[in-house]
Amino acid sequence: MFGKRFKLCTCCRLNVYVDASCLAVAVLMGGWLATSVVPFNFPSLGEQACWLIGLGGMAGWLASLLLHDLAHLLAARRMQAPTQAITLFAFGGVPEAGGEAPNPKSEFQLAIVGPIASVLLAGAFGGLAAFGQATSWPLSLIALLSCLAGMNAVLAAFNLLPAFPLDGGRALRAALWKWKRDLPQATRTSAFNGSGLGLALSVVGLPLLLVGGLLPALACVVTGLSLHRAAWTAYHQFLGHQSMRGTAVRQYMRNIAVAVPISATVRELVDDYIDRYDCKQLPVADGGKFAGTIHLHQALRIPNDDWEKYSVRELLQPAGRHQKVSPGAGVIETLSAMLANGVKCLPVVEGENLVGVLMRRDLLDHLYSKGTATGARPATVG
């Protein structure tokens, strides 16, 4: 819904990002627990305890999402599916630019492990709450465990909705894929479901305002709109991936004119290159040969008045193995790596020669334009 995301952590060598919608739902969830759910179910608890449980529930919601998605990622690793980063949305995680599962069976298995993990977590928290009740644990701890059990059950149930890119939508896509042998059609139908269900959910939030209060109504609207947007985005990513399948980096790279000459001064670097290319790290060429990279933060450490005195040669950094790419490399794998490592531009090197620069923005623009060029939107979008 919001499109802003923040890096949460690196887990099992994967970058984990949190979308703004996920944080919004976590805050709304915590507030709802503290003001409605806990006081109603545990009336003997004081206001302070209710808010502490709300905070715990908020953190628990994020942790539950993370564990749900770790189950997906571990399954993807086992199947050697190319997943390198994940973004947590309001309702779960979406693997980023990781390509497609090789067959319907793998797609189904990858989808279903997340809800299974959430059901197991719900059972574990529910079992602990029951054990705590039987052995007289503090009531606030029992309340928190009960909330965590309920949230994981809701997470499992919600993710099983047949709405792509939710797990249920991916399972539906796998079934349609196996039945019709047509992955694009299966994806389109599942994404249509996802977009429609997202809109329906956001509309349901309005009557919920009268029955359940402001916070669950807002959570419903945010989640619904987030699902609607995610369906649309995932469908376009799929179309983009299809169009880029089997293509190589050389088809998308910019020509060598983007590279900074090794003799350029720092002032020329800042004025003529960095601002123009929206890139904090640029490749440097020495007579057509790749010399290394230059970072904006290194240049900006030099006082403004001395920018003419220093040249790029003095600030040059040799490029590591992952900081360049060959023109024949697969573009989908390269984009996945760029997204996973936060790289905006990558030198394209053939032998010792710098032959071009690959800009992440160009690839994402291509993904989006290919997706919209078909006119096959999954639903009406504002």
Ligand SMILES: [Zn+2]
């Ligand atoms: Zn999932």
